[in-house]
Amino acid sequence: MDVALSGLLLHADRVMKVVDCPRSRLYDVVAAAFQAGNCRPAMIELGVHKGDNAARLMELLKPRHTVLVDAWSADSLKTYSHFDRLPPWILPLTAFERYFGGSLSDQATFDRTYEVARQRFEGRSDVEIIRDDTVSAFASIRDRHGDGAFDFIYVDANHQYEYVLRDLLYYQHLLAPNGVMMLNDCCHSQKGMNQNLGVLEAVGNFMKRADFMPVALTSTDMSDLIVARRGSQVAEALDAALDGSDIAFVEVMPQMLPSAHIRVSPQGRTRVSFA
Template sequence: MTSYQFTNNWFDALAKGVWDQMMTHHAPARIVEIGSYEGASACYLIDRLAPRHPIELHCIDTWAGGIEHQAGGVAQTDMSAVESRFHHNVTLAADKYPGRAQLTVHKGYSDECLARLIAAGKKGYFDFVYVDGSHQASDVLADAVLGFKLLKAGGIIAFDDYLWAEQLPSGKDPLRCPKPAIDAFVNLNFRKLEVLSAPLYQLYVRKLSD
């Protein structure tokens, strides 16, 4: 029997436990995922939600890797192989639920792809937005702002790698980690959202209003 092809267990180790509880209560039907890598979270969403109701899932990634893939210990990551595994995995997941998982893959930079979704009339359309793309603070902030516009009131936006920081020879660079951008976004929109209680490796907020 054909099986998923994952080379790491990041999602299972750091997010699955919280998502198991969240998806039981929230059960989103329209989802945007920013940063898909090998498709672990996308496959989880399909397997968890498609048996309950049809879902619409948009996956956004360049499959070029981030700046941390271009220098240092993970520089040898073969992103073309990662992209191939993504397509294998999500196709396998969707094929298990014919007609119940509408999957759209957007290959490109997230700010451009998110802007196109807004231009296509998807503002306030999605139930769940997962921000797990670039770790650069400026990119994370753009993903947060645009993703929040796509999210409907009552929807949830999840930020991965909240406490992640790249280990550089000069120490931590606040412009090369997500936390400062996520904090700035939450602080500037504190009247429009509420922070949900969860382990802080990921940060979850519910949208209250535009």
């Protein structure tokens, strides 16, 4: 390894970029990193809903194979809160019925959503849909494809702490050495508290157990996060892609990630703070 590349890897390994851009721009960055490595990725998405995000990822990343995992089950929402009576800072599930298109206690709501996703990708030999919980799906995917077979994994299933941590600890084994994981709603904000999110806390725990590091975090109230293996070439490629873009960012120590929280200005603008 030459001195210049070694220096870039060391830089990418010791900083996290807090970026001023929406999620869609991070997809562009991931696509650029894969293109730089001449990689046409294989992809997994955990948490599919109607398939809007999966379709966007496929358009930008142009994966050679995609596995979409979602239970599409009313029973999966029984873990929304561990308490019989919801704490006042957590919104009831009825608050999200408009997003899901019906009652969240009615399995028919999820059956309709599944049909939308199924029909969206029907007839595509490069798309595999698994209607199951993420752990059962993991076993199926591992048996069929083996460890390290995927280059990009988007984690957006159950957002409660224990379930996010479990998904990360399992699915890291399916990720290639130069693979990328991305998480949605990785933040501590009022909106996050209202939805009982535990993504940020789960990632913080995961980083202590696995040799991954945060690469980029969006400065939004429902932040998106890119993680990659420490010292990997893809971490350097992501860092270089951000450096070469017009995306504004600041660099912070990656150990600061668990302290991230959202501050909202009097004008309503959201910013990530570590103070």
